[in-house]
Amino acid sequence: MNGGAGGSGFVRVSLVSVTPDTLPNAPSNITASSGSGSASVTWAAPSGNGGSPITGYTVTSSPSGGSCVVTGTSAACSGLTNGTSYTFSVSAQNAAGSSPAATSNAVTPATVAGAPTGVAAVAGNASTVVSWVAPASDGGSPITGYTATAYPGGASCSTTVGVDVNPLSCAITGLVNGTAYSVYVVAHNAAGDSVGVDVTTPLGSWSGWGQLGSDPAGNLYAASSTQSGGSAVIRRFLPDGTSQTLLVPSSPWWPDYVSVDATSPTDVFYTDQASNPFACAGIVWHFDGISSTPVGPAGTCKPSQLVLDDSGHVYFVDVRHDAYVNAGTDPVYYRGNATAPYNWTISTQADWQAAWEAQHGPVTNSYNGWIAKQGQVTFTAGSGQITRTTTAQAVVTPRTFADAPTGVSATAGNASVSVAWTAPASDGGSPITG
Incomplete structure (x- = not known):
């Protein structure tokens, strides 16, 4: 080829090596x-x-x-149907396209089962036989068993589906005759324990009550707060919904905010702001079921937010920052023993708060004094009522036969005999009717 004058007749060509793109390999180790x-x-x-x-x-x-949202080498998939088995395919993309897909193991989304229904508890001697109906929904995972629990105390019994002849009934033992128990039943599956539906029951009218308190037996205590010349009363509400007057304090109260809490049905602590909180003559009282004793400490201005912990201590707050007394000063936190000698000392907000929140929930500006919690029962005062909210499906009071009467004597008469005796030492947990 003639490239012109002086040309060599050749054209130089540069060669470039090119490697075509191919699809990526499939991802590996797909786990769901x-x-x-x-x-x-x-x-x-x-x-x-x-x-x-x-x-x-x-x-x-x-x-x-x-739908699945991918982040790096993981994905979160939502909107699936509980109880349906799924597998997931994953493919990778590059400029050439998508790789072959790799498939995960099969998984079945599920949630906890619904709550058992139709719960019934039959009283026995220090025991109860509990029965129930299986939940309408198993949450997408087979129910494996049930647990029935009685409060107070937490005694329980369990069944296993496929093992027990009747997995819908069991007996709770070790109870105390004459004590009212709230009974709860939960169903178990691979996702966890069923959640009961809260039921709220009004216990009594509420008008000017002070702080609520409770005891380990599940009883509620409420102190009236009439602000009418010191008139006051402390009432106890039992788990079965009945109530009774526990005591009418004789001291000259100023009951605009009375605190009450108990270690047992008859062992109650309550605060007394005296007839005039301006005088800083408040005090804490201990009622032992028979009489009230002032247990100190003396010289507090407005003792309130009293609470007992599980270690046998009594805490309360002297609300000296109240607008009526020593405005601008900080509250003082006290701790004492629940038995004599009471040994009151200055405590910390943290210690008081831990004890308070265990029974009343998170501390707020109002201290939640109108909420009291015991086990799975929550008491609330407000809207003209004291109410009990619980997921308990049955209430039962175990009982047995009364003991035999003692000291029986007979006196002869004219064609007659008079018989006398001493009442039994124990009524078996149920009042003697005759």
Whole structure:
């Protein structure tokens, strides 16, 4: 070829080596785990990217449904149906396209079962036989068993589906005759324990009551707060909804905020702001079921927010920052023993708060003094009523036969005999009727 004058007749061509892109390998180690209506999927990046960087991943479910959000080499999938088995396919993308898909293990999203219904408790001697109806929904996972629990005390019995002849009934033993128990039944599946439906029951009218308190037996205590010349009364509400006057304090109260709490049905502590909180003559009282004793400490201005802990201590706050007394000063926290000698000392807000929140819930500006918690029972004062909220499905009082009367004597008469005796030492947990 003649390239012109002085030309050589050749054209130089530069050769470039090109490697075509290919699809990446499939991701590996696809692992799925389930939640309630959801699943999490993880995987390892492909061993080869086909010569082009991986730009993303696609995750799809089988059967189809819901959606998956991919972050790195994991995905969160939601909108799935509990009780349906799913597998998940994952593919990787690069400039050439999508890799072959790799498939995960099968998972079945599930949630806790519904609450058992139709719970019934039959009283026995220091025991109760509990029965129930299986929940309408198993949450997408087979129910494996049930547990029935009685409060106070937490005594329980359990059954296992497929093992026990009747998994819908069991007997709770070790109870105390004459004590009212609230009974709860939960169903178990792979997702956990069923959650009961709260039931709220009014216990009595509420008008000017002070702080609520409770005892380990599940009784509620409420101190009236009439602000009418010191008139006051402390009432006890039993788990079965009945109530009774526990005591009418004789001291000259100023009951605009009376605190009360108890270690047992007859062992009650309460605060007394005296007839005039301006005088800083408040005091704490201890009622032992027969009489009240002032247990100190003396010289407090406005003792309130009294609470007992599980270690045998009494805490209260002297609210000296109240607008009526020593305005601008900080409250003082006290701690004493629940038995003599009471040994009152200055405590800390943290110690008082821990004891308070265990029974009343989180501290707020109003201290939540109108809420009292005991086990799975919550008492609330407000809107003209004191109410009990619980997931308990039955209330039962174990009982047995009364003891035999003692000291029986007979006196002869004219064609007659007079018989006398001493009442039994124990009524078996149920009042003697005749």
